[in-house]
Structure formats: C-alpha cells, structure tokens
Amino acid sequence: MSVPPPLPADRNPGDAWVVASDGARYWGAFGAAGLLAIDDRRGVLLQHRAQWSHHGGTWGIPGGALHADEGPLAGALRESSEEAGVPPGAIAPRALHVSDREVWTYTTVMADVIAEFDPVAADAESIALAWVPTDEVSGLALHPGFAAAWPALREALGVRPVIVVDVANVVGAVPDGWWQDRAGAALRHLERLANLAASPVPAGALSLPLHGWFPRIVAVIEGDARDIAAPTALDVRRAQGSGDDTLAAVASELAGSGHQVTVVTSDRGLRARVEADASVVGARWLLDQFG
Template sequence: MRIEYPRPGEPRRPSGPRDPGDAWVITESGERYWGRFGAAGLLAYDAARGVLLQHRVSWSHHGDTWGLPGGARHEGESARAGALREAQEEAGVPDGAVRARLMSVLDLDVWTYATVVADVVRPFEPVISDPESVALEWVPVIEVGDRPLHPGFADAWPRLRALLEVRPALVVDAANVVGSVPDGWWRDRAGAADRLIDDVGRLVAEGVDAAALGLGEGTWFPETSVVVVGQAKSVADRDGSRVRTVRAAASGDDTMVDEATRLVDAGRRVSVVTSDRELADRCTAVGASVHGARWLRDLL
C-alpha cells in the first residue's frame, strides 16, 4: 500500500487548502481509494422524499455517476463527524437537520468507508456548495437503483435499502437498572437516575453494536426512553439529548408497557431493559424484546 497525493493541477478540493487526508490509498494490486484516513458518506433519508443523492462531476473518481455526499476523512476525525462535515460541504446539509440512525463500515484493511444512515428531522433543500456536484436530488427509494450509481454505492445499496426499514428503540426501566447495583442509590434516587440517564445518553450517542441489539450489522444510535418513577421524577431534562425522559404518572410498570406499545405501533424494533419478570412478560406480549439490567450495565 502507498499514499499518493493528487498531482498539481488535479481538481481536488479546488476551493481551499489541501487537507492531509485528501490523498489516494493505492494497494499493491493497483486499486485506488480516496482518503488517506478513510472516507465517509451520508445517506440522508426523508420518508416523504427519499434519499439524497449527488450526481458526481465527470472529473471525479467514477464521475458521472450518482452516489452519496461524502469524501475523505480528516486525521483524527470520527467517521460520523466526517460524513456530516462532507455532507455540509457538498450538499449544504444544515446543522441539526438529520439524526444518525446507523453507521455501516466497509473495511478493506488498508482503507475504510463508513456510510452514516440518518433520518431527516428538519426538512431542507440541498445546495450545491462545491465543484464536486453536477446535481443534488431527493430520489424515491424505489427509484434509486434506476440511476447509474457509483460502483461502491451500487454494491452497498441493496443492503442499505433493507436497513432503512429497521428502526431500533430502547425503553429502560430506570428503577430496576439503578437497583441492580448496591451502590447507595437509595440515599439519592434522583441523583442515581441522573447518572444512569447521562450514561445511557453517552452510550446511544457513541452507538450500540448490532450484535447487542440482535441486528444484522453496523453501529446503531437507537431512539431511547428512560422511565423514571417516584423521587427520581425530579431529574432534569437534557436539551439536545438522544434520550427521552418519561416520568410515570402512576405505575412505573404501566408506563413502561405504554411506552413500549407506542414505539412498537410506530414501527420501531423495541428492546425493553428490565429484570422484572412480570413486566418483561407484559412487554413481550406487546411485541418488544427484553434484556435484563445486566445487559445494559455491561454495555455501559
């Protein structure tokens, strides 16, 4: 493997200084992959409009094909951050317009490409904001395969399309999880619940491995609800957190079942976290799967 930077005059990022990541990774057999530190792209999905695709300029690698906004990662940059940055640079995706649901990584040992699947939470119109795009369009899912696709995206699309139907969600029984460890939680129930919510927030922000959720592949960022009862209901709300705090008005178990039912009815693949057997049976009956408190503790 060797690293080769674009030759002088080669049109790569012509509007700004070259980043060290803007280079070719070339294998011993001659395959070329763009991005010294790997590459990443954003699959922005809008249920009403479809997938945001980029028509690549002719001078780009596999030019005149359609693919995802994306490109080379910067040194030390996470794949998810790289995908979002590239989507902003190439398609004008606004801050806060999408929420990551899944990251799928193609790992070729010498090079990686991460696809971040993200749901549009604030509709926007893409903007051609650099010279690498001929066009940007919202393409209905059923029509994506009809376009002349970038070969890498064409290979990945059938698998990614199937994953668009998968929407995992967690519902956490805070009292049960907190009570699973004798760390003095009974002296400050609200404080213990606060710590759990913060820990769960970090977990789902960093991502949960597919194997833990019983899914096929990738790293997932599940929609998450933490149900609190009694004194723990005084916990503070988290602005911008991926975790929704649900305060039980009466029975915590009833609230858990109601939340699981709401998410199942919305098409989510729901995992309930509790070691309470009766509650587990009730949640299973509404279509959720159940993991014990130890399962979550181990992930945390």
C-alpha cells in the same frame, strides 16, 4: 469539467490515495465517510458526481476523505455540509454501514432529516444534487461502492430501533449507595443514557443488520425520581402510577407504530409482560454499553 481542480497546497493529510495490493485505489488516507440523508417525504439525497471525480458521472452520496483523528459521523457531517450544504442540526443519525477493504474503509452514515432543507452544490464535486424516491435509486447509474451497499441500506430503511429503559431497575443493579438518594442516582443514570444516545450501539448488541445504530432511547422514571429535570436528549416518560404499567404501555405503543423495541429490565415479571412486543435484555447489557 473533466480535469480535477488542483489540490490546495495546505490540503489535509487525509486527502490522498490508498493503494491496495491488487492495484485498486481508494480516496482517503484515513478512510472515508458519506451521508445517506433520508427524508420520509422526498426520498434519499444523492449526488451526481463530477466527471473528473473517481467513477465520475455516477450517482452516490455526499462524502469524502476523513481527517486524522476524525470519526466517521463527524466526517460525514463535515463532507455533506461542504458538498451539499446540509445544515447543522438538520439530520439525526440512525445507523452505520461499513465497507471494509482491509487497507481502507468507507462508512455510510444513515440519517433521518428532522428539519427540511434544500441541498446546494457548494463545490465542484457535484453535477447535481437531488432527492430521489427510494424505489428509483437502483435505476440510476450508481457509483460501484454505493451500488454494492444499497441493498443492505435499502432494507434497513424500515428498521427503527428503540431502547426502553426501566431506570429504577437498572439503577438498583449497581450497589453504589443509590438508596440514599434515589432521585440523584436516577439523574446520573439519565446523563449516562444521554451520552450513550450520541454514540453508535453495535448492531450485534441489538440483533440488527448493518454495523452500528443510534437508537432512540426512552427512559421510564418513577417514584422519587419522577420530577427530576432530565437531559433534553432523551425521551423521558414519567410514571404517574406503576412504573411497570407505564413501561409495558410504552413498549406496546412503540411496537404498534413499527419500531423494533428492546426493553432493558432485570425484573422477571415485567419481562413476561413485554415479551410479546419487545426483545428484553437485562440491566447488565445496558451497563456494558456504557463501557
């Protein structure tokens, strides 16, 4: 079909064109977002766009206009569900890439597939949906916006950041009476880390490319805090002996498996032990990320 279907009378206010001073048109009054789903076995999920759509017949990613007050992550997940049948909970966000046209932005959400699924063309916006090996993407007729972003996205596929937190050290950096209840103070800190895991960390804060990252967070706890019930969103390592020994071993293990490791500690001795495997930032860096 070469003619677009009529817009419903009750369409969202975001479903509208933005026109730049040079006459270029961009879909999405509040910007737009799309999902680049990454499957280690099958490649990346691409959408062959309907002929009637903007740059119809090209390949890109499922996505579309954001709703008012909707963030890029929520918008990309909603649009990919509507257009490609991406199930809730099937992906874990990894990074954000933002194309800024001054009057309009498009955010690509890179996300890892954690539960395999078969895409379904759930509306009229797709000719086809396909898992495409990453080495074959550039050989397709790509949507111009996706084509411009793909080199940076392709390079970032190999980046897997991890933040390893020396919980006792960070807790001790805030004089809030933590010494009266070490386990309780550690639990409060883990809850803040769990909230941080759900939000992007600016790429500059991690010295990484693109614009934002959802790094894996590994929290090392020890002593009185070792047996607390931690939030399930975190990878918690419970030191049976020295917390420093455990943290150094974790950093070495993760670096050896290809991760880009950032260790959070203000302990100078520990810093010296892990610098061969990781970048090191102080407790204040992490506290600043909490806002």
